[in-house]
Amino acid sequence: MNASTILHVVSPLGGGVDRYVRDVMASVPRPQVLWHVGERAEVVEGATRDRRYLPLDPLRIDAAPDALSGWMKSLGIGLVHLHTVVRAPRRRAEWIARELGVPLLVTLHDVLFLRPDAFDFDAPQADRAWTREVEPVLREAKGVLTPSTYVAELAAKTFKGLAVDVVPNGLEPRDATRAPATARSEFLESRPKRVVAVVGAIGEHKGADLLRQLPRHLAGSGIGVVVIGYLDRQVYPGWQERPHLYVHGPYHPADTVALLHAYGAELVLFPNRVPESFSYTLSETWDAGLPALAAPAGAIGERIARHGGGWLLPAGFGASEVAAEVRRLLAAESATELARVKSRLSLPDAARVPTLAAMAESLDAYYRRYAPGYAQPAASDPAAFDTLLAPSLDSSLFRVELAHLANICDQSGSDSKRVAEWETEARRWIEKLEGDVASLQQEVKREFEERQRMARELAAAQAVAGVANRLPNFVKRILARIARARG
Numbered sequence: 104m105n106a107s108t109i110l111h112v113v114s115p116l117g118g119g120v121d122r123y124v125r126d127v128m129a130s131v132p133r134p135q136v137l138w139h140v141g142e143r144a145e146v147v148e149g150a151t152r153d154r155r156y157l158p159l160d161p162l163r164i165d166a167a168p169d170a171l172s173g174w175m176k177s178l179g180i181g182l183v184h185l186h187t188v189v190r191a192p193r194r195r196a197e198w199i200a201r202e203l204g205v206p207l208l209v210t211l212h213d214v215l216f217l218r219p220d221a222f223d224f225d226a227p228q229a230d231r232a233w234t235r236e237v238e239p240v241l242r243e244a245k246g247v248l249t250p251s252t253y254v255a256e257l258a259a260k261t262f263k264g265l266a267v268d269v270v271p272n273g274l275e276p277r278d279a280t281r282a283p284a285t286a287r288s289e290f291l292e293s294r295p296k297r298v299v300a301v302v303g304a305i306g307e308h309k310g311a312d313l314l315r316q317l318p319r320h321l322a323g324s325g326i327g328v329v330v331i332g333y334l335d336r337q338v339y340p341g342w343q344e345r346p347h348l349y350v351h352g353p354y355h356p357a358d359t360v361a362l363l364h365a366y367g368a369e370l371v372l373f374p375n376r377v378p379e380s381f382s383y384t385l386s387e388t389w390d391a392g393l394p395a396l397a398a399p400a401g402a403i404g405e406r407i408a409r410h411g412g413g414w415l416l417p418a419g420f421g422a423s424e425v426a427a428e429v430r431r432l433l434a435a436e437s438a439t440e441l442a443r444v445k446s447r448l449s450l451p452d453a454a455r456v457p458t459l460a461a462m463a464e465s466l467d468a469y470y471r472r473y474a475p476g477y478a479q480p481a482a483s484d485p486a487a488f489d490t491l492l493a494p495s496l497d498s499s500l501f502r503v504e505l506a507h508l509a510n511i512c513d514q515s516g517s518d519s520k521r522v523a524e525w526e527t528e529a530r531r532w533i534e535k536l537e538g539d540v541a542s543l544q545q546e547v548k549r550e551f552e553e554r555q556r557m558a559r560e561l562a563a564a565q566a567v568a569g570v571a572n573r574l575p576n577f578v579k580r581i582l583a584r585i586a587r588a589r590g
Contacts, residue, residue: 107181107474108134112196114187115139120212130463140192172202181474184208188216188237206245206473213380222308225376229261245473250381251402273462274386284358286365287340290349295327297433300368302384306335310374313422318347320426331362360391373397386456394444410455412448
């Protein structure tokens with residue numbers, strides 16, 4: 104028996120969910136395929152031996168369901184793992200599971216099961232029309248997983264009687280061979296005496312507005328905040344307000360710990376307005392041996408309260424409350440308290456910072472339970488699969504990113520030099536993106552041509568086989584002796 108293939112269905116928006124799924128695919132030892140589902144375009148990754156990206160046309164899929172079903176069966180799909188309740192991927196996952204007759208597993212990575220615009224609210228309340236739409240897929244699933252007790256309890260409260268299991272997100276081991284990341288020289292030239300870090304892509308729901316207000320409350324303190332990542336209105340590196348707020352810019356997650364140390368951070372701030380569902384960043388903060396100062400709500404507050412490793416801000420906090428607490432914790436009078444927490448964090452604790460190995464082991468147990476082995480699947484018809492491929496990429500996939508870029512440039516107009524620098528950098532990325540799209544379109548064309556060639560060869564072989572089957576038996580025996588003699 105072969106191990107069943109796991110089909111992961113995700114939204115194409117990336118972020119922490121994309122990181123999670125790729126960690127699972129790299130660490131769980133079984134075949135896995137990743138399906139990115141948008142409203143107008145879909146891309147399958149990992150379904151071929153060379154793991155190429157296959158762009159699919161949703162309209163073609165809906166028009167040829169048997170072709171999709173046959174292709175999925177040929178991949179040995181034994182379980183569909185849905186990672187979002189957003190409408191398009193949710194419906195696709197339900198449809199595939201139903202067509203193949205395989206179980207469905209759902210992981211709730213965030214609070215979007217409450218309402219589709221949950222990130223717009225500090226304390227989102229359930230939208231009953233939305234939860235009624237989402238509920239059937241959760242009830243149908245063999246299992247519902249969440250990364251934290253906070254999300255599990257919220258889901259169980261929202262959907263009465265729903266069984267929800269907690270599998271914390273695991274942190275991969277540090278890569279000792281990776282070149283150490285460094286702080287930007289522009290920051291080091293004007294480095295504050297004390298440094299507080301904020302990590303990630305900080306939008307409004309993660310406290311971007313509060314950070315912009317913070318410098319005036321830190322005036323004269325000698326304390327600077329460095330954003331290892333970027334703000335919703337500043338992606339490029341540079342001072343937002345010297346010497347109290349600096350933006351490092353985009354970074355690789357594997358460099359988080361090195362960058363925290365390179366910038367000399369003593370404390371990591373989580374000014375989230377919307378509750379987090381787990382937070383890889385908190386795990387990385389603790390892995391770096393640094394304490395956290397965070398909002399009390401959500402999984403971050405829950406984890407700090409349970410494991411220590413930091414302090415919680417008061418409910419309803421604003422920039423003045425954050426500044427006051429930062430000043431207190433970095434004051435000479437709090438040196439002993441800060442050292443005590445850092446000492447505690449220096450001791451390994453797999454409950455405080457779950458490992459990727461532990462997460463992979465837990466998930467593999469669910470996969471073994473719900474997706475047992477299967478016999479060798481039948482090969483799919485290449486010509487039938489051709490009907491599913493998109494002949495080109497829909498440019499609407501990139502419109503959100505381009506609109507965001509335009510907003511950044513517009514909101515940054517006060518600094519013409521920075522805008523010019525950012526425009527130059529953006530143009531390089533756009534040129535690279537256009538090149539990647541062109542290459543992918545050529546790859547799609549080659550895929551079409553190769554599959555059509557295979558279909559023609561298959562048809563020819565079937566025709567020859569049909570003729571051979573109609574030959575008299577004595578002729579077949581003569582041909583067989585000739586073939587053996589030549590062999």
